Amino acid sequence: MTDLTSSATGTGRELVAFRIGQQEFAIDITLVREIRGWTAETSIPRAPDFVRGVVNLRGAVLPILDLAARLGLPPAEPSARHVIMVVQMGQQTLGLLVDEVADIQLANDGLIQPTPEVGSELVRQFVRGVLAVDGRMIVLIALDDILPSPSHGVIAA
Amino acid sequence: MMDSMEAIRVTFFQECEEQLAELEAGLVAIEGGTAEPDTVNAVFRSVHSIKGGAGAFQLADLVSFAHGFETVLDEIRSGRLEPRADIMGTMLHAADVLSDLVREARDGTALGIGWREVLADLDAIARHGSVPAEPPPPEADEFGFAPITIRIPTGEPEPMASDPDRLMVEFRPHPTLFARAHDPIPVLRELARLGEARIACDLERLPPLDLLDPEQAYLAWRIELSGVPDTAVRDCFEFLDEDCDLVIGPRSTAGVPPEPEPELALGHLPAARTATAPEPSRPAPSKVSAPSQAAPPPPGAATCGDNAPPPTIRVDLDRLDRLIDLVGELVINQAMLGQRVIEAGVARQPAVATGLDELKLLTREIQESVMAIRAQPVRPLFQRMGRIVREVAAATGKVVRLRTEGEGTEVDKTVVERLADPLTHLIRNAIDHGIETPERRLAAGKPAEGTVRLVAAHRSGRVVIEVSDDGGGIDRSRVRQIAERKGLIPADAQLSDPEVDSLLFLPGFSTTETVSDISGRGVGMDVVKRSIQALGGRLAVASRPGQGSSFGMSLPLTLAVLDGMVVSVADQTLVVPLTAIMETLRPAPGDVRALGPAARVLAIRGGFVPVVDLGEELGFSPAGRAEGAQPVAVLVETSEGACAALLIDSIQDQRQVVIKSLEANYGTIPGIAAATILGNGRVALILDVDALVASSGAPASSSVLSTPLSCSR
Numbered sequence: 001m002t003d004l005t006s007s008a009t010g011t012g013r014e015l016v017a018f019r020i021g022q023q024e025f026a027i028d029i030t031l032v033r034e035i036r037g038w039t040a041e042t043s044i045p046r047a048p049d050f051v052r053g054v055v056n057l058r059g060a061v062l063p064i065l066d067l068a069a070r071l072g073l074p075p076a077e078p079s080a081r082h083v084i085m086v087v088q089m090g091q092q093t094l095g096l097l098v099d100e101v102a103d104i105q106l107a108n109d110g111l112i113q114p115t116p117e118v119g120s121e122l123v124r125q126f127v128r129g130v131l132a133v134d135g136r137m138i139v140l141i142a143l144d145d146i147l148p149s150p151s152h153g154v155i156a157a
Numbered sequence: 158m159m160d161s162m163e164a165i166r167v168t169f170f171q172e173c174e175e176q177l178a179e180l181e182a183g184l185v186a187i188e189g190g191t192a193e194p195d196t197v198n199a200v201f202r203s204v205h206s207i208k209g210g211a212g213a214f215q216l217a218d219l220v221s222f223a224h225g226f227e228t229v230l231d232e233i234r235s236g237r238l239e240p241r242a243d244i245m246g247t248m249l250h251a252a253d254v255l256s257d258l259v260r261e262a263r264d265g266t267a268l269g270i271g272w273r274e275v276l277a278d279l280d281a282i283a284r285h286g287s288v289p290a291e292p293p294p295p296e297a298d299e300f301g302f303a304p305i306t307i308r309i310p311t312g313e314p315e316p317m318a319s320d321p322d323r324l325m326v327e328f329r330p331h332p333t334l335f336a337r338a339h340d341p342i343p344v345l346r347e348l349a350r351l352g353e354a355r356i357a358c359d360l361e362r363l364p365p366l367d368l369l370d371p372e373q374a375y376l377a378w379r380i381e382l383s384g385v386p387d388t389a390v391r392d393c394f395e396f397l398d399e400d401c402d403l404v405i406g407p408r409s410t411a412g413v414p415p416e417p418e419p420e421l422a423l424g425h426l427p428a429a430r431t432a433t434a435p436e437p438s439r440p441a442p443s444k445v446s447a448p449s450q451a452a453p454p455p456p457g458a459a460t461c462g463d464n465a466p467p468p469t470i471r472v473d474l475d476r477l478d479r480l481i482d483l484v485g486e487l488v489i490n491q492a493m494l495g496q497r498v499i500e501a502g503v504a505r506q507p508a509v510a511t512g513l514d515e516l517k518l519l520t521r522e523i524q525e526s527v528m529a530i531r532a533q534p535v536r537p538l539f540q541r542m543g544r545i546v547r548e549v550a551a552a553t554g555k556v557v558r559l560r561t562e563g564e565g566t567e568v569d570k571t572v573v574e575r576l577a578d579p580l581t582h583l584i585r586n587a588i589d590h591g592i593e594t595p596e597r598r599l600a601a602g603k604p605a606e607g608t609v610r611l612v613a614a615h616r617s618g619r620v621v622i623e624v625s626d627d628g629g630g631i632d633r634s635r636v637r638q639i640a641e642r643k644g645l646i647p648a649d650a651q652l653s654d655p656e657v658d659s660l661l662f663l664p665g666f667s668t669t670e671t672v673s674d675i676s677g678r679g680v681g682m683d684v685v686k687r688s689i690q691a692l693g694g695r696l697a698v699a700s701r702p703g704q705g706s707s708f709g710m711s712l713p714l715t716l717a718v719l720d721g722m723v724v725s726v727a728d729q730t731l732v733v734p735l736t737a738i739m740e741t742l743r744p745a746p747g748d749v750r751a752l753g754p755a756a757r758v759l760a761i762r763g764g765f766v767p768v769v770d771l772g773e774e775l776g777f778s779p780a781g782r783a784e785g786a787q788p789v790a791v792l793v794e795t796s797e798g799a800c801a802a803l804l805i806d807s808i809q810d811q812r813q814v815v816i817k818s819l820e821a822n823y824g825t826i827p828g829i830a831a832a833t834i835l836g837n838g839r840v841a842l843i844l845d846v847d848a849l850v851a852s853s854g855a856p857a858s859s860s861v862l863s864t865p866l867s868c869s870r
Contacts, residue, residue: 040839041840042729042730042832042839042840042841042842043729043777044823044826044829044842045774045775045776045777045826045827045828045829045842046775046776046826046827046828047826053840054819054823054832054840055839055840056489056834056838056839056840058486059482059483059485059486059489059817059834060817060821060822061817061818061819061821061822061823061832061834061840062822063822063823091821092821092822093821093822094822147823147824
């Protein structure tokens with residue numbers, strides 16, 4: 001764990017770092033409402049491949065996205081060790097399936113390096129920068145486009 | 158500040174709705190001769206409260222109309238006016254107009270209501286005891302605006318004021334008047350506005366400053382008015398009369414020195430000290446402390462009487478829905494707990510078993526109680542129909558009486574709201590098409606007055622509402638003709654009577670030859686049926702020639718839960734709404750036949766219906782059904798009347814499920830209406846049968862009817 005107090009500089013923000021396969025990613029901690037273990041989903045018909053289905057989150061219906069598949073990585077084969085990060089995006093609550101949550105990083109904007117030029121469309125779509133921490137590379141991603149236009153059925157096309 | 162004012166305004170209009178409902182109910186009771194002694198008072202109170210609130214919001218039209226209305230009601234209440242049929246007709250019409258005015262004021266839209274004519278009628282009744290045969294004099298309009306000028310001088314004696322020209326008013330506020338946040342100044346201003354007023358402040362009781370208790374009321378006023386009827390003066394004090402001594406009398410008899418003290422500008426009230434107004438020695442003072450049962454309730458207080466309704470509170474609907482959600486979760490959690498206990502192998506331990514049973518009972522009871530909170534009696538809905546009946550009967554020249562039963566039947570609020578349109582349409586239909594003209598009724602040996610009955614009742618967990626008439630019944634040969642002419646059925650179709658009747662529900666069917674503005678508004682019975690089905694209900698028709706017809710609808714008690722069949726498809730659990738299901742069967746091998754390259758049909762009783770294989774359609778089993786597995790067919794009917802057979806693997810259960818939205822967090826899914834959470838905590842999707850059948854290309858509407866298999870049972 002990074003010592004949170006030592007690196008707390010003015011514009012620092014907290015990021016939740018998590019692992020998918022061999023890669024590490026991070027999202028803004030303010031988006032994350034809770035982290036829970038994986039439970040079997042109910043499939044949604046004619047959904048995109050990265051939508052695994054829906055689960056019951058204390059009475060609400062929570063869609064589960066396979067973040068690996070969404071980022072173009074090999075789809076996850078979920079097990080009890082996988083975790084679901086419940087994120088709140090505006091009025092929408094989503095569950096993101098990842099391999100494991102690593103730690104919480106405090107990073108000020110100076111520490112976040114611009115995304116290296118790579119050809120991948122998905123990288124351009126989601127990656128907002130990279131962090132180098134103790135020899136690890138943590139990819140900062142944005143979730144804005146993670147589930148395109150809700151409630152209009154576009155995603156279910 | 159604006160917000161709180163707006164909130165009060167909202168409350169006012171909510172209360173108006175209640176008052177209007179009570180008003181209408183009371184008037185109908187009086188008209189029908191079933192009025193309790195207190196009914197007239199209740200009716201008066203309703204109008205009076207509306208007037209009071211409207212005054213606070215400066216709704217001038219509403220105030221003046223309510224005032225005229227109230228005046229007549231007061232005459233009836235005091236026994237000076239007999240509630241004859243013609244008068245009650247006007248009163249009911251006035252209630253409709255009042256309701257329109259309230260709506261106009263609430264929505265801020267001008268509806269162009271001819272309320273001044275009705276007001277003139279009311280005035281005429283108040284003055285002459287009858288509706289004028291001739292149109293009222295035009296000047297009535299000019300007087301319509303100001304509440305006080307409604308009494309046009311007629312030469313008839315004013316019932317209350319013996320000398321309307323000069324009045325002396327003594328107004329002595331009690332401390333409670335100020336404690337209730339009233340203020341005498343606006344009242345005095347209002348009096349000054351009514352006519353020529355000389356206002357004098359009586360400082361007689363004002364103690365020296367060191368003895369002055371700031372919470373006491375020391376001031377009194379004497380107001381000399383000319384050219385103002387005393388009823389108008391009384392109205393100024395109507396919400397104050399419990400909190401003040403008020404004496405209103407003709408000036409000459411008030412025992413006051415003829416020349417009052419120097420007139421005061423309101424701003425300088427304490428400037429002059431006046432002579433004592435002698436408290437006693439009034440020959441004919443009419444002390445205004447209205448009889449308690451007729452007294453307007455103080456603002457904010459609930460109307461009370463001998464048969465006062467139990468106290469209620471207003472609750473934000475969102476909070477209630479949150480509570481219902483939470484209880485839904487509790488139910489699910491309880492089911493899950495039960496399952497876990499069984500899995501843990503301790504379910505047989507008596508203590509655990511008893512505890513679980515009690516929890517289950519308790520949960521069910523909580524769920525039912527919470528659902529009951531959202532439930533509302535259908536009474537207001539039924540009362541609105543009274544107006545429809547009057548209007549349509551008047552427009553068609555028929556004499557119709559509406560009889561309602563079971564108004565206390567409670568249904569979910571949303572269901573009540575969404576029933577208004579279909580019910581209106583059914584009632585219009587019953588009068589326009591069902592009830593005959595008085596001449597034809599007499600010729601048929603029936604009373605000239607037709608009856609439309611509106612009945613609500615609870616029946617096996619659903620609410621049943623029936624609209625029936627004692628008219629001529631459905632003219633089946635004509636229905637057939639029209640259906641044939643419009644190509645809805647083949648000319649040689651063999652149809653039973655019920656099948657002919659249900660032709661009415663086909664899209665594109667309308668029996669009116671000429672489009673009347675009553676029921677032929679481009680909306681057919683198919684729309685009624687569809688809106689009932691959208692509520693999870695069913696609509697059926699029964700008719701006997703010469704004796705009338707009846708439309709019955711069966712509705713769920715709430716929209717938060719749904720009766721569903723829990724089925725398995727390719728290892729997935731789905732819920733099919735029970736309202737769509739006609740029957741289930743296990744087709745014999747070979748009953749499902751290929752038709753064309755991809756489509757399949759199911760042979761059933763000599764007919765064929767298109768097959769929707771749910772596993773394939775929803776993409777759960779793209780490879781098709783495993784060989785040898787024998788599917789179950791669920792025969793469904795869409796709200797458009799199309800039939801289809803859904804192929805599933807097995808039926809698990811039939812139960813009530815709590816409806817959960819998918820759209821909030823995800824989006825709409827074609828073929829899926831919503832989701833629910835099962836006892837094991839898993840989410841199950843609820844099918845949208847209409848969308849599924851439509852997307853799988855099954856033919857819509859009527860072609861199925863020509864096959865021996867009728868879908869419109």
